[in-house]
Amino acid sequence: MEIQEVVDAVNGKLVGNDEFFSIDGFTGNFTFLNDSHTGDIVIRHWINDIGIEMAFNKNIACLITQNPKDGAIEMAEKLNFPLIITDSIELANAFALSYTVEKFSPNSTNIVITGTNGKSTTSHLIYHILKTAGFNVFTNTDSESEFNTLIDPMVSKLIVDEVNTNGELDYLVIEVSEVQGWLGKLMKNHAALMCEALNPEVGVITNIAMDHIGLVNSIDDVFDEISTVPNAIGDGICVLNHDDDLVMKLDAKNPFYTSMSELDKLNSVYYNGNEIVYQSDVFLKRQDLPFTGNHFIQNILSAIGACISLGLDKENIIEGVKSYKALNRRFAKLNDQPLIYDDFAHNPDGIKATISETIKLLPENQTLYVVCSIRGSRGVEINQLNVEAIVESMDDNIELILSSSNDVVNDLNFVEPEEKKVFFDTLNENNVDFIHYDNLNECLSETYEKADKNDIILLIGAQGMDPAESLLKDII
Structure with missing residues (x-):
C-alpha cells in the first residue's frame, strides 16, 4: 500500500515526507505511539512537536492526527516525516x-x-x-x-x-x-x-x-x-x-x-x-x-x-x-443476606428497567435500598434524566441513597456541584426522601448496617459505583 492510499481513505492532507518513513514501508499494524515499532502507522487525536520527534525516532511509517498543535506541522516538515492531517479521526x-x-x-x-x-x-x-x-x-x-x-x-x-x-x-x-x-x-x-x-x-x-x-x-x-x-x-x-x-x-x-x-x-x-x-x-x-x-x-x-x-x-x-456467566456489574449478585445486586445502570432506561426487575424479587414488607452514584463530570442533562427515572421508579418499599463517590473517582468523574444540585432539587420537588454521602465507602457501610437480612440492596451507576464490589468485601 502506498501512503497516498491512506491519505485518500481518511480524506487527509499530507505534510512532510510524501512516502512512508520506514525503509520497508508499512507493516500493516495500526497502533498507539507508545506501543509503536518500525513500520507501524500511529493514529492520535492530537500530536505536538515532541510527539512528532518520538515518531521520527521510532521510525514508524507515518502518523495520522486530527489536531496538530504546538509546532507539530513545522517539526514534521523539518524532519521530513510524513504526517497526515484529517478533519475526521473516525475515518x-x-x-x-x-x-x-x-x-x-x-x-x-x-x-x-x-x-x-x-x-x-x-x-x-x-x-x-x-x-x-x-x-x-x-x-x-x-x-x-x-x-x-x-x-x-x-x-x-x-x-x-x-x-x-x-x-x-x-x-x-x-x-x-x-x-x-x-x-x-x-x-x-x-x-x-x-x-x-x-x-x-x-x-x-x-x-x-x-x-x-x-x-x-x-x-x-x-x-x-x-x-x-x-x-x-x-x-x-x-x-x-x-x-x-x-x-x-x-x-x-x-x-x-x-x-x-x-x-x-x-x-x-x-x-x-x-x-x-x-x-x-x-x-x-x-x-x-x-x-x-x-x-x-x-x-x-x-x-x-x-x-x-x-x-x-x-x-x-x-x-x-x-453455561453463561454475566459480565461484572451486569446485575451481579454480590451477597445473599441481605441480597446485594450490582448493575451498570447509568442512563434512564437502564435505571428504570433494573429497579423494576429488582423490586419483583423483594419479599413482602421488606425494603429495597437503591444506592445510586451520581454521574460525575457528565453534565446536568444526563443527571436530570437519571434522577427523573429514579423518581418514576420510586415505590413505598424503596429507600434511596445517593453517593458522590469522592473517595474513589478521579478528576474525570468528579461530581460537580450543579450535577449534585439537579439530583437534590428534582427529588425535593417530587417529595422523594433520600440520604446523600460524599464518599462511597461510608455510603455502602451505613447501608449494609441498616439493611435487614431479608432486604435487598441494589447498586446502580457508572464510574462512581465501579469500586463497590471490592469495598463491600471488606465491609461484609
Missing part, C-alpha cells in the same frame, strides 16, 4: 479496522452489536456461545467497557495481537457505540461507519434510548445516528428488537426480530413468559436461563437471534446460554 479508525480485518482476519464471519442498552451483555453472550461451540473468536467487549468505543486503533491492535497469538479467527464479535464523540463533538454516523468497516454478516440493534447527553440532545438525534446502521449492514441480517417502537422504524433489508411476547413471524425468536421459542420450537425454558430479568432476557433473545442467523446448531446455542 482513520474505520480505515484501520477495515484494513486490519481484510489483512489479518479475511475469512472470519463478523457480527456487530449496537444500541443504547444491552450491547455488552449481548456481545459477550454471543462471544461465549461461539467459544463454547469450539470456535476461535475475538470480541472487544470487556467488563469495564474499555475497548468498545472504536475512537482509537485499540481494536485493530487487539485483533492483530489475537491472530498472532491464537491463529486465524473464525468470528469477530464487535460492540459498537451507538453514539460517539470526542471533546464534546459528535462523530457523525460513527456506528454506521464502524459497521461498514467490518462488513458484518449479522448486525444486532438492541434498542434506541437517551444517553450521551451533549453529543446528542434528543431521542430524534439518537435515532438519526442509529438509522444509518441497517444500510451499513447491507445484505447482512439485522437482528431487531420488535418491542422497541423506534427500532421498528428502521429500514433493514434482511430483518430478524426478537420479542418478549409471541410473534407470528417466520424470522423471529420470542419469549412467551415461560419459554424461548423459534419457529414453534422451544429453545430454552425459563429455569434454564442464566438470569431472568426482562431486560436480560431481551439480551438473550438478541444473542440467540444472532446465532440462529449465523446458522449455528441449536444444541450449541442452548449449551452456550445455559
